[in-house]
Amino acid sequence: MTASPSENSVSEAAAALDEFADRVAGAVGGRAEVSHGTVKVRVASSAWKEALTVTSGDLGLVFLSWLSAIDWTNEVAVGDEPDEPVEERYELLCAVSNLSDGNLAIISTDLDHDSPSIASVADVYPGANWHEREAAEMFGIDFVGHPDLTKLYLPDSFEGHPLRKDFPLLSREVKPWPGKVDVEDMPENGSSPSTENPGA
Amino acid sequence: MEGTFAHHLSEAAVSVELETEGMTLNIGPQHPSTHGVLRLIATVDGERATNVRPVIGYMHRGYEKLSEVRTYPQIITIINRIDWVSGFANEVPFVVAAERLMGVEAPPRAQWIRLVLTEMARISSHLVFMASYPLELGAATPLFFALRERERVLDLLESVTGGRFHPNFNRIGGVKPVYAAGPTTKKAGMDIPSGFLAETRDAMTKVLATCEEIENLVAGNEVFLARTKNVGVLPVDVGASYGVSGPNLRASGAGFDLRTVSDYLPYAEFDFDVPVGRNGDCWDRWWVRLEEIRQSARIITQAIDGLPSSPLQAKVPRIIKVPAGETYVRAENPKGEMGYHLVSLGGLGPYRLKIRSASFSNLSILPWILEEALVPDFIAIMGSLDFVLGDVDR
Numbered sequence: 001m002t003a004s005p006s007e008n009s010v011s012e013a014a015a016a017l018d019e020f021a022d023r024v025a026g027a028v029g030g031r032a033e034v035s036h037g038t039v040k041v042r043v044a045s046s047a048w049k050e051a052l053t054v055t056s057g058d059l060g061l062v063f064l065s066w067l068s069a070i071d072w073t074n075e076v077a078v079g080d081e082p083d084e085p086v087e088e089r090y091e092l093l094c095a096v097s098n099l100s101d102g103n104l105a106i107i108s109t110d111l112d113h114d115s116p117s118i119a120s121v122a123d124v125y126p127g128a129n130w131h132e133r134e135a136a137e138m139f140g141i142d143f144v145g146h147p148d149l150t151k152l153y154l155p156d157s158f159e160g161h162p163l164r165k166d167f168p169l170l171s172r173e174v175k176p177w178p179g180k181v182d183v184e185d186m187p188e189n190g191s192s193p194s195t196e197n198p199g200a
Numbered sequence: 201m202e203g204t205f206a207h208h209l210s211e212a213a214v215s216v217e218l219e220t221e222g223m224t225l226n227i228g229p230q231h232p233s234t235h236g237v238l239r240l241i242a243t244v245d246g247e248r249a250t251n252v253r254p255v256i257g258y259m260h261r262g263y264e265k266l267s268e269v270r271t272y273p274q275i276i277t278i279i280n281r282i283d284w285v286s287g288f289a290n291e292v293p294f295v296v297a298a299e300r301l302m303g304v305e306a307p308p309r310a311q312w313i314r315l316v317l318t319e320m321a322r323i324s325s326h327l328v329f330m331a332s333y334p335l336e337l338g339a340a341t342p343l344f345f346a347l348r349e350r351e352r353v354l355d356l357l358e359s360v361t362g363g364r365f366h367p368n369f370n371r372i373g374g375v376k377p378v379y380a381a382g383p384t385t386k387k388a389g390m391d392i393p394s395g396f397l398a399e400t401r402d403a404m405t406k407v408l409a410t411c412e413e414i415e416n417l418v419a420g421n422e423v424f425l426a427r428t429k430n431v432g433v434l435p436v437d438v439g440a441s442y443g444v445s446g447p448n449l450r451a452s453g454a455g456f457d458l459r460t461v462s463d464y465l466p467y468a469e470f471d472f473d474v475p476v477g478r479n480g481d482c483w484d485r486w487w488v489r490l491e492e493i494r495q496s497a498r499i500i501t502q503a504i505d506g507l508p509s510s511p512l513q514a515k516v517p518r519i520i521k522v523p524a525g526e527t528y529v530r531a532e533n534p535k536g537e538m539g540y541h542l543v544s545l546g547g548l549g550p551y552r553l554k555i556r557s558a559s560f561s562n563l564s565i566l567p568w569i570l571e572e573a574l575v576p577d578f579i580a581i582m583g584s585l586d587f588v589l590g591d592v593d594r
Contacts, residue, residue, distance in 0.1 A: 038527045066554065070551075079549065080545060080549065153256065180271055
């Protein structure tokens with residue numbers, strides 16, 4: 001048994017992660033962000049397929065972890081609205097990893113909020129086929145060149161895109177709980193000290 | 201064709217041309233080997249499949265959407281229903297993701313308890329596989345051995361968490377104060393129940409003995425070997441590009457285990473081996489899981505010998521708010537990589553929670569791996585991938 005990681009090895013790991021992020025960003029021509037141990041590399045939507053071709057090839061990130069999207073919008077039907085206005089867009093994310101030291105990079109790109117459309121990467125990472133079908137039905141993103149962009153989970157006749165923020169959740173409109181209300185009153189934004197554990 | 205026996209036949213006076221015609225075969229949605237509700241639309245030519253299209257979504261419960269309207273503690277109660285065979289293991293990466301954004305770390309004892317219970321979830325999940333897989337191929341006896349041990353492990357899990365399948369035991373910043381869980385309601389039992397460590401040591405000995413029994417029963421069985429050896433071979437590069445992970449990928453020869461390269465739980469402090477297969481066939485997938493049970497028992501034995509003392513909870517606010525930020529935490533779950541991409545804007549619940557489940561990607565290999573497979577091998581191949589439809593559909 002070894003002692004828990006020292007401060008040194010923690011900062012070494014952080015440096016190694018930064019180095020990995022820079023290497024990926026350099027190879028795919030994107031901008032790297034490292035937050036809470038997660039590497040994200042932003043690329044232009046026109047460079048999406050090219051970037052993922054590079055990660056699956058030269059960079060050796062051969063393992064497709066997942067592909068999904070985030071609906072960034074200021075008008076939400078359910079859940080929290082952003083406190084500060086965000087730029088309305090769909091953010092498409094694809095997490096790829098190697099099979100040696102477990103370094104994982106999330107390649108990200110922004111799509112137009114009115115008509116999201118992007119080149120399919122199902123021929124680069126075959127596993128993206130199903131993930132793209134899911135993102136297509138859930139967010140209404142068009143994956144150009146996808147071999148079979150049919151519904152994955154939802155019935156063929158389903159209308160709407162459930163993971164869009166403007167898609168209402170009926171059960172929450174009928175009954176607010178379980179949800180972000182509780183049996184006791186929630187404090188105002190910026191919780192007062194009385195809601196905290198003594199000594200926290 | 202020229203000069204072959206078949207050619208001479210077709211040139212014979214009767215001039216018989218054997219014509220086969222593609223037929224569509226529907227399998228499911230209800231079939232015992234699908235572990236949930238899965239439908240396959242297979243186009244077969246004789247006994248061989250030419251095209252297989254899985255139809256999923258019968259169990260889609262929309263957890264990603266539900267998470268957007270729930271608070272962090274409420275989400276823990278739904279995510280352990282994703283892969284119900286190893287519910288405890290589902291909770292850990294989510295809780296760790298929230299802790300990372302909050303900048304809190306669970307105390308050592310809480311982390312070790314998480315680790316012990318995660319490994320118990322792995323043992324119970326793999327024992328279900330050890331029970332059901334030979335059964336699907338016609339061998340009923342291993343089921344009784346495997347489920348007897350699984351019950352022992354689930355009893356231990358229940359004695360700590362109060363739940364067999366859905367423990368709901370992890371809390372942001374640690375684990376549930378145990379006096380509120382399990383059969384013990386006394387304040388005196390604020391830790392794991394008394395006798396748990398001794399019983400666990402005993403149970404692990406019995407689990408290891410049962411592994412021997414199962415191996416003796418199954419591994420030398422000619423029928424089992426004939427049905428699994430060189431059936432459903434999956435090369436590493438194909439598996440990786442589909443996102444196949446966990447024992448399925450390790451059976452193909454990749455020694456990749458998130459427990460050894462990631463720090464979501466303190467696995468670095470333990471001695472264990474990562475079993476790796478050679479051929480990537482059904483037999484290797486069975487063998488890797490059997491070995492993993494042994495390694496998990498080894499980890500648990502080390503953990504209960506050295507369980508550190510500390511509180512079970514870090515200091516966190518009574519009302520959990522996660523600061524704005526995003527992170528992705530993935531864990532080596534019994535079925536493969538399970539991860540949560542958590543995007544918070546600072547509220548009581550996530551703005552977006554992407555759930556990466558192992559079985560979804562493991563199942564997406566079906567069209568590839570079943571192409572050109574014999575129809576009688578379908579069950580052998582599907583069973584060896586060990587998926588649970590709740591983990592596919594989320």
